Amino acid sequence: MSAANALASRPGSAFDAALLTEAVRVIEAQGPLEDGQALRAALVLHDGRPAQVAERARVLGERLQLGARLQRARAFAPWVLAGIAALISLAGFALAGQIVDAGDRRINVLGALAALLGVHLLTLLLWLAALALSAAGIGAGGGAALGRLWLQATGRLTLGRGAEAGALLHALTSLLDRARLLPWVLGFASHAIWALSFAVVIGVLLFALAFRRYTLSWETTLLSPETFVAGVHALSIAPAWLGLPVPDAAAVLSGSGNAGAQRDWAWWLIGCVALYGLLPRVLFAGLCAALWRARRTRLQPDFDAPYYRKLFARLDALAPAQVVDPDTHGPARHGAPAHYTGATQDMLALIGFELPAELPWPPHPLPAHAGLVMNIAGSAAERLQVLQALAQAHPRTAVLACHAAATPDRGTERFVRELLPHCGECRLWLTGAQAPTSAQVQRWTDWLAAAGMSEVRCSADWAGND
Amino acid sequence: MAEILQIAVVGHTNAGKTSLLRTLTRHVDFGQVSDRPGTTRHVEAIELRVDGRAAVRFFDTPGLEDAVTLLQHLQLLDGATRPERVRSFLAGPEAHGSFEQEAKVLRKMLEVDAAFLVIDTREAVLPKFRDEVELLNSCAIPVLPVLNFVRSEASREAQWREMLSAGGLHAVVRFDAAAPFTGAERDLYHDLGALLPAQRQALRAVVEHLQREAEGRRHAGCQVIAELLVDLAALRHTIDTAQFDDPLQRARLVETMHREVNQRAQRAMDDLLALHGFREGDAAEASLPQISGRWALDLFNPETLRDAGLRLGTGAAVGAAVGVVADLALAGLSLGAGAALGATIGGALAQGWGPFGRKLANLARGVRELSVEDGVLVLTADWQFDAMLALERRGHAAVQPLAAPAAPAAVGARENMAALAQVVEATAPARSHPAWARPRHAGDSDRLQLVHEIAAQLDVVAQARAPVEAGSAG
Numbered sequence: 001m002s003a004a005n006a007l008a009s010r011p012g013s014a015f016d017a018a019l020l021t022e023a024v025r026v027i028e029a030q031g032p033l034e035d036g037q038a039l040r041a042a043l044v045l046h047d048g049r050p051a052q053v054a055e056r057a058r059v060l061g062e063r064l065q066l067g068a069r070l071q072r073a074r075a076f077a078p079w080v081l082a083g084i085a086a087l088i089s090l091a092g093f094a095l096a097g098q099i100v101d102a103g104d105r106r107i108n109v110l111g112a113l114a115a116l117l118g119v120h121l122l123t124l125l126l127w128l129a130a131l132a133l134s135a136a137g138i139g140a141g142g143g144a145a146l147g148r149l150w151l152q153a154t155g156r157l158t159l160g161r162g163a164e165a166g167a168l169l170h171a172l173t174s175l176l177d178r179a180r181l182l183p184w185v186l187g188f189a190s191h192a193i194w195a196l197s198f199a200v201v202i203g204v205l206l207f208a209l210a211f212r213r214y215t216l217s218w219e220t221t222l223l224s225p226e227t228f229v230a231g232v233h234a235l236s237i238a239p240a241w242l243g244l245p246v247p248d249a250a251a252v253l254s255g256s257g258n259a260g261a262q263r264d265w266a267w268w269l270i271g272c273v274a275l276y277g278l279l280p281r282v283l284f285a286g287l288c289a290a291l292w293r294a295r296r297t298r299l300q301p302d303f304d305a306p307y308y309r310k311l312f313a314r315l316d317a318l319a320p321a322q323v324v325d326p327d328t329h330g331p332a333r334h335g336a337p338a339h340y341t342g343a344t345q346d347m348l349a350l351i352g353f354e355l356p357a358e359l360p361w362p363p364h365p366l367p368a369h370a371g372l373v374m375n376i377a378g379s380a381a382e383r384l385q386v387l388q389a390l391a392q393a394h395p396r397t398a399v400l401a402c403h404a405a406a407t408p409d410r411g412t413e414r415f416v417r418e419l420l421p422h423c424g425e426c427r428l429w430l431t432g433a434q435a436p437t438s439a440q441v442q443r444w445t446d447w448l449a450a451a452g453m454s455e456v457r458c459s460a461d462w463a464g465n466d
Numbered sequence: 467m468a469e470i471l472q473i474a475v476v477g478h479t480n481a482g483k484t485s486l487l488r489t490l491t492r493h494v495d496f497g498q499v500s501d502r503p504g505t506t507r508h509v510e511a512i513e514l515r516v517d518g519r520a521a522v523r524f525f526d527t528p529g530l531e532d533a534v535t536l537l538q539h540l541q542l543l544d545g546a547t548r549p550e551r552v553r554s555f556l557a558g559p560e561a562h563g564s565f566e567q568e569a570k571v572l573r574k575m576l577e578v579d580a581a582f583l584v585i586d587t588r589e590a591v592l593p594k595f596r597d598e599v600e601l602l603n604s605c606a607i608p609v610l611p612v613l614n615f616v617r618s619e620a621s622r623e624a625q626w627r628e629m630l631s632a633g634g635l636h637a638v639v640r641f642d643a644a645a646p647f648t649g650a651e652r653d654l655y656h657d658l659g660a661l662l663p664a665q666r667q668a669l670r671a672v673v674e675h676l677q678r679e680a681e682g683r684r685h686a687g688c689q690v691i692a693e694l695l696v697d698l699a700a701l702r703h704t705i706d707t708a709q710f711d712d713p714l715q716r717a718r719l720v721e722t723m724h725r726e727v728n729q730r731a732q733r734a735m736d737d738l739l740a741l742h743g744f745r746e747g748d749a750a751e752a753s754l755p756q757i758s759g760r761w762a763l764d765l766f767n768p769e770t771l772r773d774a775g776l777r778l779g780t781g782a783a784v785g786a787a788v789g790v791v792a793d794l795a796l797a798g799l800s801l802g803a804g805a806a807l808g809a810t811i812g813g814a815l816a817q818g819w820g821p822f823g824r825k826l827a828n829l830a831r832g833v834r835e836l837s838v839e840d841g842v843l844v845l846t847a848d849w850q851f852d853a854m855l856a857l858e859r860r861g862h863a864a865v866q867p868l869a870a871p872a873a874p875a876a877v878g879a880r881e882n883m884a885a886l887a888q889v890v891e892a893t894a895p896a897r898s899h900p901a902w903a904r905p906r907h908a909g910d911s912d913r914l915q916l917v918h919e920i921a922a923q924l925d926v927v928a929q930a931r932a933p934v935e936a937g938s939a940g
Contacts, residue, residue: 029905049518174909306693309686310740316515317493317743324525325509325570356590379593380538403590405620407480409531410567411594 015299016070021057022171022301023066025308027163033060039318049312050303056311064164073158073168080154081189084146085196092116092201106215109269110228113235116201117277120194124280127190131183146193147186179298181291188288191281198278202270209266216265232268239271342394344424347371349395351386353415354378355403359431363401371395383415390422398423404436404460408447416456428458436460470513471522471665473658474574477584478598479529482614485643486584487512487526489861490651492743497526509570516675521668525574528567533597536568540604548604552576568601575605580662582654583611583635588620591629599633608661612654613640637661643861651676680858680934685921686741687854688928691847692920694734696913698727698843699893700902703836723836731846735853742857837897840890847886851924855932885927892920 027033035056042055061067095115127144151169159165176182208214218228236246245264301308352361352375361375372393376382390398398419402412419426430436430444444458475483484497491512509527513520539560545551552572555561561569575581583602589595602609611630616623627638637657641650655673659666703723709715895916896902902913 026909029908047519052518170909177911304682304685306686306690306737306741309682310737313492313741313743315518316491317495319491319493319513319515319520321493321496321510321512321526323508324511325574354590354592354594377593378534379597380534382593383534406589407478409479409529409594411532411534414532414535414564 015296016067017054017058018175018299018301019070019168019171020061020066021054022175023164023167024057024060024064025301025305026167026170026174027064028307030163035060039314043315043318043320049315050300052315053303053308053311066164066168069159069164069168073154076158077150077154080157081150081193082196084150084153085193085200088146088193089197089200092119092197093204095119105213106217107269108219109216109265110218110231113269113272116273120198120277120281123190123194124284127187127284131187134183144183144186144190147189150189150193151186175299175301178302179295179300181295181299184288184291184295188285188292191285191288195278195281195285198273198281202273202278205270205273209270214262214266216262216269235272235276236268238275239268242271242275244268244271344394344396345371347393347395347397349390349393349398349423350374350401351398351419352376352401353412354406355401355431356433359403359433363431375401378411378415383418387418387422390419394422394424396424398426399429400426401429401431402444404430404432404440404444408444413451413453416453420453420456426456428456430458430460470520471580471662471668472525472578473522474525474527474571474578474581475584476527476571476575476581476602477529478586478589478595479531481529481584481586481589482643483529483584484526485861486582486612486614486641487524489643489646490514490524490654492862494744494862507567509574514672516672521672521675525578527571527574530568530571530598530601532565532568533601534594536565537597537601539565540601547606549576549606552604572601572605575602575607578607579665580608580610580658581605583609585611585613585626585630586615587613587623587626588615588618589622591622591625596629596633599630599635603634608658609635610654610658610661611635611638613638614643616640617642646859646861677934683741684854684858684928684934685925687738687857688921688924689917690734690737690741691850691854691924692917694730694850695843695847695890695893695920696896696917697730697903698838698846699890699896700899701727701730701838702900702903705836719836723838727838727842731850734850738850738854738857742860743862744857744860835900840887843890843893844883844887847890847924848883851882851886851928855928858932858934882927882931885930889920889923889927892923 024033038056038059041059042052046052046055058067092115123145130144151172155165155169159168173182176185220228232247240246245267247261247264247268303309303312346369348367348370349372350362350366350370351372352359354377355361355375357377362373366373372389372395374386374389376386400416400419402408416426416428428444428448430441438460441458441460448454448456448458475487477483488494488496491514493512496512497510507528509525511523511525514522514524536555540548540551540555543551543554543558545554553576555565556569556573556576561573581602583599585595599609611626613623613626615621623640630636630638637660639650639654639657641654652673655669655676659669662669701723703719705716705719709719893916896913899907899910899913901907902910907913
């Protein structure tokens with residue numbers, strides 16, 4: 001039982017995390033769970049995507065009570081294993097009982113041996129064959145029927161009903177399968193069950209043979225005595241190595257014999273059950289446990305699968321953006337623009353501002369009263385030049401030609417503000433290689449309004465500005 | 467934890483700073499992107515995560531709008547060096563007055579390791595932009611110009627390059643935030659590494675991570691398509707002959723089947739979107755030229771199927787199957803051993819005798835099966851495949867549709883269809899496992915093995931069409 005405990009790992013371990021993660025994936029194959037809070041919590045708590053996905057699964061699993069089910073299964077699994085072992089022992093005894101003649105307490109030694117070891121050897125061979133086949137890539141690892149029984153029974157008895165139980169079981173097998181551990185874990189369960197039942201059988205045999213008097217003999221209808229001698233001899237080789245008494249050929253042929261020969265027969269029977277029954281099962285269980293130990297780190301969900309990739313993408317998209325230097329002033333923070341109130345000249349000043357070089361300049365035809373025509377790219381010196389010229393001329397109207405496709409910015413705003421005190425009226429003329437769209441005009445108009453300069457009219461139409 | 471590399475993203479207003487960051491971090495929701503000037507008014511930080519850990523922290527900054535005046539203002543201030551003058555500006559009253567927005571940018575510039583200067587290359591090269599470069603150079607940190615909108619016809623890339631190198635910025639990266647070039651992201655970090663020798667190692671790790679991510683997304687995308695193909699190949703609706711003979715009932719059954727197939731295809735499309743960091747429903751806005759209009763399209767439109775047949779040509783493997791969609795009532799579906807015996811025999815040869823035997827048995831029991839024809843599978847594969855490749859190349863940026871780039875599909879379309887037809891042929895084993903189409907059997911190991919095989923084949927086809935490159939965004 002402790003072995004089965006060792007197989008299931010400690011609570012909260014990586015194995016649990018992987019199992020819950022995978023179980024949630026199986027559940028979500030039917031449709032996504034609402035996970036907004038779980039995702040955010042995972043993002044805050046953990047670094048590294050697998051850990052974040054596992055945390056999300058833990059939170060969701062709590063809601064679905066996956067963790068509780070898992071705990072229960074873990075607690076019960078060894079008992080289910082023991083129960084199956086008890087059933088197997090009983091079946092073994094029932095078979096052996098056929099051979100024991102209860103009336104005159106005669107035991108047919110070889111018959112008893114065949115009854116005790118037969119099924120065991122057969123299933124062991126099947127398991128080995130399935131292992132060899134699955135190693136060769138044929139078949140999906142059959143064998144270990146008892147192991148499957150254990151898994152199914154544990155699931156059925158402890159996980160409860162519903163999709164969650166099925167998901168946990170499915171997740172377990174798919175994880176084990178992926179880590180190529182499934183045949184070994186199921187194998188471990190099978191071997192543990194057999195080892196337990198052999199321990200019980202040997203105990204009962206020892207007890208019975210120690211405190212009761214049996215006559216051990218052999219009988220046959222079909223086989224010849226020589227066959228028996230050869231058989232007993234072959235079976236005795238291994239017990240002889242261990243120093244167990246071996247019945248000699250004469251004793252075999254004579255059948256029963258004296259008390260010493262009977263004792264030899266009894267020890268031989270027990271030795272054979274231990275060596276051919278218990279020992280291989282314990283060894284194979286040990287091998288399975290060793291493989292589990294070596295490969296348990298492989299128990300990871302397939303994080304390359306689309307399901308996990310999608311989760312990763314969502315996690316990345318959740319990474320919070322922080323405002324580190326907030327906008328404190330808001331958009332509007334300017335006084336009313338200054339205006340020129342003095343006398344103006346009846347003149348139109350046309351100023352190209354930050355226009356692309358390839359635009360034709362000056363526009364044709366120029367209005368007759370266009371007294372001041374300038375085109376500047378917008379450097380500080382040029383701006384100053386324009387402002388000085390306007391300060392001298394004081395035109396009634398200043399038209400600022402702007403590139404309609406450009407984004408209006410605060411540099412432009414500042415320049416318009418600086419123009420206003422030098423002219424009677426200021427207008428924007430939007431121009432470009434193509435005629436400006438109404439959306440572009442609207443964008444500039446909105447911008448002027450937002451900048452608190454609604455009185456500056458803005459138009460794509462040259463005539464509209466005259 | 468290693469020091470996080472800090473990068474300010476700066477530029478003139480509306481040059482696409484926030485868009486660039488959306489694409490670099492694959493974060494559809496980051497910030498506010500719009501055509502209005504000065505949409506971003508505060509400094510906002512966002513991290514690029516490598517394996518869930520922050521590796522680069524980007525700062526989205528407000529646009530520089532009044533560099534001309536600010537530069538003049540700086541020259542009035544005290545300070546032996548330019549950074550000192552910037553500092554005394556930041557300490558002065560104007561930093562909270564008329565230059566508040568610029569002050570935020572410059573304050574951040576003094577704190578970070580480097581800056582990306584995002585440039586809308588459609589704009590004319592004006593003195594204000596020269597002054598912006600001058601202003602940024604005053605902060606004495608490496609500045610890497612990122613040329614945005616270089617695909618536009620109005621792009622003035624050459625003039626910009628000339629201006630930038632006159633301003634001392636010689637390393638320049640072309641990066642279209644809405645539709646990045648193949649490998650553009652890799653180039654970006656590589657060139658940044660040239661400016662920041664101390665961080666080269668960290669940046670190489672970022673590039674490797676991006677490459678792994680791109681490969682992972684491709685791989686997962688292929689698996690999504692493979693799952694869909696296997697499911698559709700396995701999908702069966704059994705109906706009895708009486709039901710089928712009644713035209714009304716038959717129409718309803720066929721309709722149900724059509725709907726189910728379309729829904730499954732839609733789900734796979736949503737999965738592809740999610741894999742690339744888009745939300746469901748973003749598809750319509752994602753304005754992918756390769757798949758535009760196909761989003762709501764019916765896979766069973768006879769017109770579309772015939773088109774596919776023509777594109778495929780008669781010589782190709784399943785051309786005949788596509789061409790044989792003559793029974794319009796069934797468009798795209800096969801009916802057991804009945805309807806198109808020729809096609810079924812061909813199919814049975816490909817599928818082994820198992821399903822054929824089952825079909826005969828069904829026929830004897832008076833039960834018939836509706837299944838999806840190979841032609842529809844090829845069509846599905848083609849669309850999903852195009853969508854995947856398009857999503858790989860799609861930035862998370864634009865709010866306006868793209869000007870259609872030269873579609874990679876145009877050249878190899880026929881070869882591509884033929885290759886996909888072969889992939890579809892490989893789904894044949896699924897035809898004998900109707901159970902595989904049900905979610906409960908999604909974990910069957912034989913099914914998974916087939917899915918992985920198909921995904922690997924799709925991977926090969928995809929690799930031939932467009933090798934995975936870190937930097938195709940998405």
